[in-house]
Amino acid sequence: MREANVMLLAKSCLLLLLALVAPGVLFAEETVCIQCHGGQPGRLGEPVNLWRQSVHAVNGISCHSCHGGDPTDFANAMSPARGFIGVPKGEAIPDFCGRCHVGVREDYLQSAHGEALGLGGPQCVTCHGNHAVRLATPDLINPQDCTRCHDYGRADEIKSAVVETDRMIADLEHSLEALHRVGIATKEMRGELFSLRNDFHRLFHSVDVEKVRSQTADYQQKLGKIRNRGAAIEEELARRKLWGGVVVALLVLGGILAMLLHKAYLDEERR
Amino acid sequence: MAWRKQIVDWLDLRLGIRDLLEQNLTKYLLPRNINIWYTLGAVLITLFVLQFVTGILLLIYYVPDPAEAFLSVTRIMNEVPFGWLIRYLHVVGSNVIVIALLLHMLSVLFMKSYYRPRELTWLSGFLLFNLSLGLCLTGYLLPWSQLSFWATTVATDAAGAIPLIGDEVVRFLRGGPMVGDVTLGRFFALHVMGMPLLLGLLVGLHLFCVRRAGVSRPPFGPDYEPWEPQGSFRHQEHPGGIPFFPHYTTKDTAVIFFFLAALLGVVFFAPWLFLPPGALEPADPFVTPAHIKPEWYFLWAYQTLKIFPSKMLGLGVQAALMTFLALLPFIDRGPERRPARRPLFVACYVLGVLLIAGISVWGHYS
Numbered sequence: 001m002r003e004a005n006v007m008l009l010a011k012s013c014l015l016l017l018l019a020l021v022a023p024g025v026l027f028a029e030e031t032v033c034i035q036c037h038g039g040q041p042g043r044l045g046e047p048v049n050l051w052r053q054s055v056h057a058v059n060g061i062s063c064h065s066c067h068g069g070d071p072t073d074f075a076n077a078m079s080p081a082r083g084f085i086g087v088p089k090g091e092a093i094p095d096f097c098g099r100c101h102v103g104v105r106e107d108y109l110q111s112a113h114g115e116a117l118g119l120g121g122p123q124c125v126t127c128h129g130n131h132a133v134r135l136a137t138p139d140l141i142n143p144q145d146c147t148r149c150h151d152y153g154r155a156d157e158i159k160s161a162v163v164e165t166d167r168m169i170a171d172l173e174h175s176l177e178a179l180h181r182v183g184i185a186t187k188e189m190r191g192e193l194f195s196l197r198n199d200f201h202r203l204f205h206s207v208d209v210e211k212v213r214s215q216t217a218d219y220q221q222k223l224g225k226i227r228n229r230g231a232a233i234e235e236e237l238a239r240r241k242l243w244g245g246v247v248v249a250l251l252v253l254g255g256i257l258a259m260l261l262h263k264a265y266l267d268e269e270r271r
Numbered sequence: 272m273a274w275r276k277q278i279v280d281w282l283d284l285r286l287g288i289r290d291l292l293e294q295n296l297t298k299y300l301l302p303r304n305i306n307i308w309y310t311l312g313a314v315l316i317t318l319f320v321l322q323f324v325t326g327i328l329l330l331i332y333y334v335p336d337p338a339e340a341f342l343s344v345t346r347i348m349n350e351v352p353f354g355w356l357i358r359y360l361h362v363v364g365s366n367v368i369v370i371a372l373l374l375h376m377l378s379v380l381f382m383k384s385y386y387r388p389r390e391l392t393w394l395s396g397f398l399l400f401n402l403s404l405g406l407c408l409t410g411y412l413l414p415w416s417q418l419s420f421w422a423t424t425v426a427t428d429a430a431g432a433i434p435l436i437g438d439e440v441v442r443f444l445r446g447g448p449m450v451g452d453v454t455l456g457r458f459f460a461l462h463v464m465g466m467p468l469l470l471g472l473l474v475g476l477h478l479f480c481v482r483r484a485g486v487s488r489p490p491f492g493p494d495y496e497p498w499e500p501q502g503s504f505r506h507q508e509h510p511g512g513i514p515f516f517p518h519y520t521t522k523d524t525a526v527i528f529f530f531l532a533a534l535l536g537v538v539f540f541a542p543w544l545f546l547p548p549g550a551l552e553p554a555d556p557f558v559t560p561a562h563i564k565p566e567w568y569f570l571w572a573y574q575t576l577k578i579f580p581s582k583m584l585g586l587g588v589q590a591a592l593m594t595f596l597a598l599l600p601f602i603d604r605g606p607e608r609r610p611a612r613r614p615l616f617v618a619c620y621v622l623g624v625l626l627i628a629g630i631s632v633w634g635h636y637s
Contacts, residue, residue, distance in 0.1 A: 182542060183348045183355065184349060244540060248535050258522070258528060259525040261521045
């Protein structure tokens, strides 16, 4: 029952994110949080600039989405009565982020990293950053960051296991975007791809080489199906262009013939 | 075929069909040095017919309801066999029509074909040009995309600059304070019935004027002389000219084919030229896009409104320009039509075209 609830909540969060992303790039509105903190120097002002570079900002997630509070009322913006949470301490961070990233939190807590929480192990902001939050990508797995606690061997294996699939996802995203640009309805496929990508990025957090490898094959199979559908559409578009070329050539030829006929009539008239 | 001759004989006895055909085709003479610009009329008729046919086909599947419009267009593009082709022909065709209209107007201007007694031809043509732009504007909203919704909001908002009754005009155009379902219904009716009927009547009037007054002679070549109109009406004849059929119709056909080739070239190979990204998302009244610009042929008007300190002034300048263009035949009344002998006119012509083009480019990049 707990598992089902968690799954339902995870799907709800994914749908929410999808709804936010679907209309295109949305920039979070200017809230009183941004107006107040943005004008201050030093420690209080710095988070705003960092946040503007984050994946959260691009997707319309603003200060109050995580820290709570009332984004429209200067006087009471940071009132606990208005739901203000403030800054979480180290061990509370996974629960803080996990209010939206439910599945990620689950995988993290079950991982070796999660087991080391509070014992010097990493939590969310260790890899993703706090306000300049970075999207989960294979680039977060790198020698500089991972070797702060342990050698890079197993991390490198995980990165090798996921990088190809991540590239497949990126290629598919570009392909679907190109199809969309010429009027093909790709919303359904993009939704599937978005869901797959989020599930896949969640997989990173289990830091389990065997698990990553075994599930990667499954992900690649699903991606292959989407790619096949996209390829079929692209083939149809190529066929259209071929026929289009034939039609245009015939029209130009017809025009030339008509012009030659016109000149023939004029010459006949002149004779 | 004997039966064919019998049919023609039967009709000829009652309608004089042979004489009718002769008078309008084989015995209808055009100036010998008639140039290629004169074919644009036939091109435009062909393109209008294409819009009419593709428009009717689109009506079979299009749903003029805000909740359904975008979905129905998506269905046309993705599920209806050749629906994508029909829609692209309609969308790209409207842009090609504007290009052809501009070329037609500019060539008539340059050759001073609007000269007496062809003032009515010019006026009806001018109205046709504006009516075509109106059809583009009303048709633009129908897909109910993010781009069309907000572009229509901006376009109708411009009417608010009219002194005294501006706000009422905006409300009338939109059918309410905001662009909404009433606006869609109103624009749909105008686009599908109101304006096409008016267009048909104006085309008829335009062609009647052309046929009645006769085709004007190009003001080029050594044998050209200014033609002084008589005190009473007289159809302009061209003895020694070429027959309309088959000599000139083959030329018309050639240019029509070239225009259709260009149209289909864009349709098959670059349809995105006239469908910006905003045209691919459904309308959301609660999210304003960062940049809203009208179509390329309205950019000069859009930028003119921004240049002047007040919208009313900008709108006034546009109105003055359009009025000047409409009344040009009554302003420029000299008998000389040869461009080489009208340096002031040519200078104004070139500078005017460059000015409009420059303002449009400025509007595109600002």
